[in-house]
Amino acid sequence: MNSPEAPLMFSQLPQPLRYAQALLEHFSRLAGLTDSRRLCQGLVESASQLTGCELSQLYLLDDTHTQLTLAAEWHENNWQIREQAGLPSDYHREQLLQYCLCQNQILAIDTLDSSLHDTAFLPDSATPWRTLLCLPLLSEARHVLGVLLTASTQSLRLGNFADSLGLLGNFTVSQLGLLQRVDTVPAPATAEPAPDRPCPSGYGLIGNSPAMRTLYQLLGKVLHNPVNVLLTGETGTGKELVARAIHDYGFRRTRPFVVQNCASLPENLLESEMFGYRKGAFSGADRDHTGLLDAADTGTLFLDEIGDMPLSLQAKLLRVLQEGEVRPLGSTDTHKVDVRIIAATHRDLKLLVEAGTFREDLYYRLAHFPIELPPLQERGQDILQLARHFAEQACVFLQRPLCRWSQAAESQLLGYPFPGNVRELKGVVERAILLCDGNELLPEHFSLEDAADTSRNLRERLEQVERNLLIESLRRNQGNQTSAATELGLPRRTLLYRMQRLNICAADIRSREKADARQ
Numbered sequence: 001m002n003s004p005e006a007p008l009m010f011s012q013l014p015q016p017l018r019y020a021q022a023l024l025e026h027f028s029r030l031a032g033l034t035d036s037r038r039l040c041q042g043l044v045e046s047a048s049q050l051t052g053c054e055l056s057q058l059y060l061l062d063d064t065h066t067q068l069t070l071a072a073e074w075h076e077n078n079w080q081i082r083e084q085a086g087l088p089s090d091y092h093r094e095q096l097l098q099y100c101l102c103q104n105q106i107l108a109i110d111t112l113d114s115s116l117h118d119t120a121f122l123p124d125s126a127t128p129w130r131t132l133l134c135l136p137l138l139s140e141a142r143h144v145l146g147v148l149l150t151a152s153t154q155s156l157r158l159g160n161f162a163d164s165l166g167l168l169g170n171f172t173v174s175q176l177g178l179l180q181r182v183d184t185v186p187a188p189a190t191a192e193p194a195p196d197r198p199c200p201s202g203y204g205l206i207g208n209s210p211a212m213r214t215l216y217q218l219l220g221k222v223l224h225n226p227v228n229v230l231l232t233g234e235t236g237t238g239k240e241l242v243a244r245a246i247h248d249y250g251f252r253r254t255r256p257f258v259v260q261n262c263a264s265l266p267e268n269l270l271e272s273e274m275f276g277y278r279k280g281a282f283s284g285a286d287r288d289h290t291g292l293l294d295a296a297d298t299g300t301l302f303l304d305e306i307g308d309m310p311l312s313l314q315a316k317l318l319r320v321l322q323e324g325e326v327r328p329l330g331s332t333d334t335h336k337v338d339v340r341i342i343a344a345t346h347r348d349l350k351l352l353v354e355a356g357t358f359r360e361d362l363y364y365r366l367a368h369f370p371i372e373l374p375p376l377q378e379r380g381q382d383i384l385q386l387a388r389h390f391a392e393q394a395c396v397f398l399q400r401p402l403c404r405w406s407q408a409a410e411s412q413l414l415g416y417p418f419p420g421n422v423r424e425l426k427g428v429v430e431r432a433i434l435l436c437d438g439n440e441l442l443p444e445h446f447s448l449e450d451a452a453d454t455s456r457n458l459r460e461r462l463e464q465v466e467r468n469l470l471i472e473s474l475r476r477n478q479g480n481q482t483s484a485a486t487e488l489g490l491p492r493r494t495l496l497y498r499m500q501r502l503n504i505c506a507a508d509i510r511s512r513e514k515a516d517a518r519q
């Protein structure tokens with residue numbers, strides 16, 4: 001067994017060949033299981049048989065990575081059924097599991113000490129648990145999906161099984177994924193069509209385009225990993241929303257989330273806000289003040305517009321990132337904080353580095369895990385999904401019935417460039433809901449044409465606005481010209497004249513009456 005390949009995985013085991021053969025048999029047995037529950041049970045049984053451990057447990061994260069659940073347990077030669085299989089949403093007390101999951105690290109403990117380690121997740125045993133192995137289970141894309149744990153009351157070198165058991169565990173979770181996909185094959189054509197309602201697509205964010213799916217993949221990688229994250233992208237693309245998602249769906253979700261916009265305060269105020277100060281640090285400092293870094297301790301600090309942070313503060317922030325240390329103004333002492341920094345900017349930080357206004361060392365520290373948010377224009381049909389979502393929100397807020405979307409309005413939104421991205425879309429939709437008196441959103445409710453169409457002169461654009469106003473009024477009055485003229489404060493003859501000039505015909509007015517009648 002001196003060949004450099006296969007033996008490496010088995011070389012520390014007493015009977016490597018027999019073990020390799022047994023491992024193959026377990027692979028092939030698991031590959032034949034077509035029921036998710038049996039597959040989970042099969043894995044824990046295999047893990048115990050291969051290692052000789054009395055206990056094996058399989059924990060799986062749910063789709064949103066918020067809940068870690070005990071999916072199967074093998075103990076005392078049997079599958080166990082536990083009542084409360086779900087762990088608290090931050091699995092904070094289960095430090096060992098949390099370490100393995102969040103750090104994506106194998107954990108092998110040869111001498112388990114119950115006074116040092118909280119092992120409440122292990123079942124009661126007459127003899128104390130002595131050795132433990134925790135393996136993060138990974139998808140093909142290297143996302144952590146769960147943990148495989150084996151434990152024994154005997155002294156075993158469980159670390160030697162880590163590589164081979166990891167392969168078996170990863171294989172099992174990929175089989176589970178396949179089975180889930182088979183179970184969720186679209187319903188047959190006879191089924192009722194799904195309601196046309198927007199729904200969050202990933203981590204509470206809306207959008208299903210390839211660009212957004214790539215974003216969700218990247219988010220999945222940082223949720224359970226304490227790296228700092230740099231969010232870039234045009235204004236209004238959702239950087240703050242994404243920062244919140246990383247916090248809310250990650251392992252710090254029960255800890256504070258603190259936001260500071262670096263462009264909103266002058267240098268000295270920003271410094272005292274972030275780092276805090278001691279009484280007497282400057283005139284007016286009549287008491288100690290806790291800084292945001294302390295407020296965010298054990299949680300997340302979101303630094304928006306990081307490109308606008310003054311150079312002197314950049315040096316202090318670098319110290320926090322490198323040493324985890326904060327020194328409040330007026331203090332000679334430093335103290336430690338444990339804060340995940342998520343920074344965001346719509347500016348090109350590399351250019352700022354070249355221009356000498358942003359520190360290169362800080363840039364590299366922050367950009368450990370850069371995530372670029374796609375502009376709205378690159379999200380295709382997400383525009384409509386987002387628009388429906390914002391329309392629904394606005395209708396609920398205004399306590400009015402939901403509006404239908406005319407095809408023309410949808411096409412108009414799809415053809416508009418949205419330089420202000422999602423924020424602009426939200427504003428445009430909310431305004432349209434206010435302008436829409438009936439139940440159907442029409443192109444004239446959206447003030448997009450003017451911004452998009454620069455080919456028309458001012459008079460033509462004003463005429464378009466006037467035309468929309470007249471049509472709206474006529475529709476409100478069921479086509480009655482006298483009532484519409486009164487509402488608009490015009491003599492009826494003037495209204496007729498303007499209608500003629502602006503080419504408003506009965507069909508323009510009827511199009512909504514028809515829509516209303518269909519309701």
Ligand SMILES: Nc1ncnc2c1ncn2[C@@H]1O[C@H](COP(=O)(O)OP(=O)(O)OP(=O)(O)O)[C@@H](O)[C@H]1O
Pocket residue numbers: 204205206207233234235236237238239240241242304345346386422423426
């Ligand atoms: N994918 C999304 N799903 C739902 N709402 C979104 C999405 N992206 C952005 N929004 C909404 O759009 C608005 C702007 O988002 P946000 O403030 O996070 O953008 P930003 O990139 O941080 O902007 P800025 O660079 O100007 O600070 C918010 O109301 C946010 O809720």
